[in-house]
Amino acid sequence: MFERIRGYFSSDLAIDLGTANTLIAVRDKGIILNEPSVVAIRQEFGARGGRSILAVGHEAKRMLGRTPGNVQAIRPMKDGVIADFTVTGEMLKYFIGKVTEKRLLRSSPRIVICVPCGSTQVERRAIRESALGAGAREVYLIEEPMAAAIGADLPIAEPSGSMVLDIGGGTSEVGVISLGGIVYAHSLRIAGDKMDEAIINYVRRKYGLLIGEATAEKVKKDIGTAWHSSEVRQMEIRGRHIADGVPRSLTITSKEVHMALSEGLAGIVSAIRVALEQTPPELGADISEKGLVVTGGGALLRDLDRMLMEETGLPIVITDDPLTCVARGCGRALQEMDVLGDVFTYE
Amino acid sequence: MADVVIGPDGGADPGRMLQEARTRLGLSLAEVAERLKLAPRQVIAIEKCDFDALPEATYVRGYLRNYAQLTGIPADAVLMAYSRRVRRLPQSESGPAPSSDPPRPVAPVAGMEDGPYAIWVGVLFAVVLVAGGWYWHHAHTSSPGVSRSRPAAGFASRRNRMLAPVYAPTVTLPPNVPAPRAALPRRRIPEALSGSGPVTRMAVSAHGAGQIPSPRPGVTMRVPAPQVNTFTSPGRNSSVTGGVTQAYGDITLRTGRSSNVEIRDATQMVLLNERLPAGQKVTLNGVPPFTVSLSDARGAHVRYNGRLLNLRPFRTGHAALLVLGRKTSRKP
Numbered sequence: 001m002f003e004r005i006r007g008y009f010s011s012d013l014a015i016d017l018g019t020a021n022t023l024i025a026v027r028d029k030g031i032i033l034n035e036p037s038v039v040a041i042r043q044e045f046g047a048r049g050g051r052s053i054l055a056v057g058h059e060a061k062r063m064l065g066r067t068p069g070n071v072q073a074i075r076p077m078k079d080g081v082i083a084d085f086t087v088t089g090e091m092l093k094y095f096i097g098k099v100t101e102k103r104l105l106r107s108s109p110r111i112v113i114c115v116p117c118g119s120t121q122v123e124r125r126a127i128r129e130s131a132l133g134a135g136a137r138e139v140y141l142i143e144e145p146m147a148a149a150i151g152a153d154l155p156i157a158e159p160s161g162s163m164v165l166d167i168g169g170g171t172s173e174v175g176v177i178s179l180g181g182i183v184y185a186h187s188l189r190i191a192g193d194k195m196d197e198a199i200i201n202y203v204r205r206k207y208g209l210l211i212g213e214a215t216a217e218k219v220k221k222d223i224g225t226a227w228h229s230s231e232v233r234q235m236e237i238r239g240r241h242i243a244d245g246v247p248r249s250l251t252i253t254s255k256e257v258h259m260a261l262s263e264g265l266a267g268i269v270s271a272i273r274v275a276l277e278q279t280p281p282e283l284g285a286d287i288s289e290k291g292l293v294v295t296g297g298g299a300l301l302r303d304l305d306r307m308l309m310e311e312t313g314l315p316i317v318i319t320d321d322p323l324t325c326v327a328r329g330c331g332r333a334l335q336e337m338d339v340l341g342d343v344f345t346y347e
Numbered sequence: 348m349a350d351v352v353i354g355p356d357g358g359a360d361p362g363r364m365l366q367e368a369r370t371r372l373g374l375s376l377a378e379v380a381e382r383l384k385l386a387p388r389q390v391i392a393i394e395k396c397d398f399d400a401l402p403e404a405t406y407v408r409g410y411l412r413n414y415a416q417l418t419g420i421p422a423d424a425v426l427m428a429y430s431r432r433v434r435r436l437p438q439s440e441s442g443p444a445p446s447s448d449p450p451r452p453v454a455p456v457a458g459m460e461d462g463p464y465a466i467w468v469g470v471l472f473a474v475v476l477v478a479g480g481w482y483w484h485h486a487h488t489s490s491p492g493v494s495r496s497r498p499a500a501g502f503a504s505r506r507n508r509m510l511a512p513v514y515a516p517t518v519t520l521p522p523n524v525p526a527p528r529a530a531l532p533r534r535r536i537p538e539a540l541s542g543s544g545p546v547t548r549m550a551v552s553a554h555g556a557g558q559i560p561s562p563r564p565g566v567t568m569r570v571p572a573p574q575v576n577t578f579t580s581p582g583r584n585s586s587v588t589g590g591v592t593q594a595y596g597d598i599t600l601r602t603g604r605s606s607n608v609e610i611r612d613a614t615q616m617v618l619l620n621e622r623l624p625a626g627q628k629v630t631l632n633g634v635p636p637f638t639v640s641l642s643d644a645r646g647a648h649v650r651y652n653g654r655l656l657n658l659r660p661f662r663t664g665h666a667a668l669l670v671l672g673r674k675t676s677r678k679p
Binding site (some may be wrong): 153293303317 | 385
């Protein structure tokens with residue numbers, strides 16, 4: 001009873017604490033925050049030298065690669081898990097403070113956070129502690145494939161297999177779900193960041209040009225493709241030439257980007273094949289009939305569905321709003337706990 | 348832009364849009380099924396808009412999008428037509444394309460409309476707060492006097508009641524002097540003027556309205572004016588009792604504001620327990636140490652043996668409590 005009354009004065013938050021972006025959905029309001037998981041930290045000098053938060057989110061992302069010596073723009077999440085506990089806690093605190101209303105009778109929120117299915121107990125506990133430190137009343141953890149399936153409106157509670165692939169910033173998750181539980185799940189650390197890294201390495205090897213993460217991400221979004229026969233596009237990029245040490249510009253085509261990305265994409269395809277091999281035949285038949293649902297920012301890569309269709313032989317369905325699918329799923333998992341059952345995970 | 352095919356129900360027919368695009372491109376059902384990795388019966392179901400024969404809506408939307416991309420017609424138009432058909436939306440309510448829709452808000456939990464519930468819970472909470480505050484206030488303001496919880500003080504009062512008729516007559520006060528009232532809140536007594544007696548607490552006076560007990564045997568009382576009560580000893584400062592000389596002390600008190608005043612002597616006998624109006628002057632003497640308490644010491648002046656005291660160190664809020672004089676017993 002008391003919890004119910006308290007619930008009226010608090011807001012439930014669903015957080016997709018991603019490597020690239022953090023999304024927060026609030027009960028009855030939907031997704032109200034979508035900011036990069038980047039924090040700019042200023043190193044103070046002098047006798048009382050310490051670290052202070054300079055900027056978080058979009059503002060901090062603009063500083064990536066453009067900071068002076070005493071400022072460091074970092075991503076506190078790496079490969080889907082916390083790389084810097086303190087900074088992650090501060091970032092969460094900032095985001096939660098940004099979305100929660102400051103009222104007299106507003107109590108601490110309940111928070112559900114998604115975690116990679118391959119994360120360890122220590123990593124999950126770190127995320128839980130970080131959310132508690134940021135002011136949460138209760139913290140629930142949900143595995144990303146489950147959250148993605150709920151967010152995509154898949155029939156997770158029915159005795160029918162549903163397969164979901166979530167390509168995020170740090171990890172890609174493949175999961176097979178039936179009867180409200182995860183039958184098979186696998187997490188691989190090949191995702192958006194690795195694709196950016198692959199583009200950086202390709203340009204450096206082939207042209208001897210050093211480009212930053214932001215440029216590589218722009219190349220991936222604008223002309224990147226997963227299918228070798230896609231329409232050819234090109235764009236101009238600028239970087240620092242390794243030999244000359246001076247800035248240079250060059251034009252790169254989508255075919256080259258495809259070559260750079262092919263290795264990582266092959267890893268994702270391989271993970272899907274392994275998942276299909278590990279899935280019980282009945283569920284495999286359901287998946288073959290219905291297809292594979294793809295969510296996450298990686299689903300926006302041009303012609304990814306076409307490539308996956310050819311490589312796996314499955315119908316590929318990309319959800320309507322793949323970027324926010326996991327966050328929406330987290331929110332629904334907490335709201336519709338009575339309907340969906342206990343879909344949370346405990347370390 | 349694809350031609351909008353109107354279905355039998357008046358809305359755009361996504362199946363016919365796709366079918367006509369496929370026919371224009373010269374693709375067969377089998378070819379489309381092969382390219383989309385669907386079964387031919389699923390492609391037929393799509394073209395016939397038999398969505399019951401297909402999986403859940405998420406999958407159907409994906410199939411339609413893929414089919415539209417394959418045939419080169421805008422996927423948004425097909426998805427819009429599908430949404431209208433499924434939701435039975437009228438043509439005039441066409442909104443933006445589904446793929447460009449903002450993220451759907453998380454659906455509220457059924458039966459949890461916050462508005463009225465929140466108001467009722469707020470009202471209930473306010474009532475509980477007010478009741479709790481009243482109870483707290485009542486419990487603190489009507490807390491029992493020391494006499495109830497302190498048997499020693501109660502004993503002193505009972506002793507006063509017994510002794511008063513024996514030793515001295517009672518004096519009727521002028522009508523502007525109010526009746527005695529309950530004592531001050533209890534607290535620790537700071538010692539003044541090197542008082543060495545034990546910490547004394549006050550008791551409720553049990554005397555009737557308009558009457559005060561006599562201070563001591565041998566002490567005369569007179570009321571010279573309505574505003575001044577003077578209790579003075581008959582011009583001596585000591586008495587000899589059983590070979591022991593006891594020094595007497597003089598207290599002069601003038602109230603600055605209307606205040607409850609209680610003064611006891613060394614034997615805990617109540618010399619004065621009255622509510623005195625502002626500006627009232629009282630003079631009395633007796634055996635020190637004296638315990639003096641005032642419920643409102645603002646503007647009050649206390650002199651002990653002619654020496655004016657600073658009451659500030661002994662004040663707690665408006666009240667003051669102090670012990671005057673040292674126990675003086677010596678051989679003659």
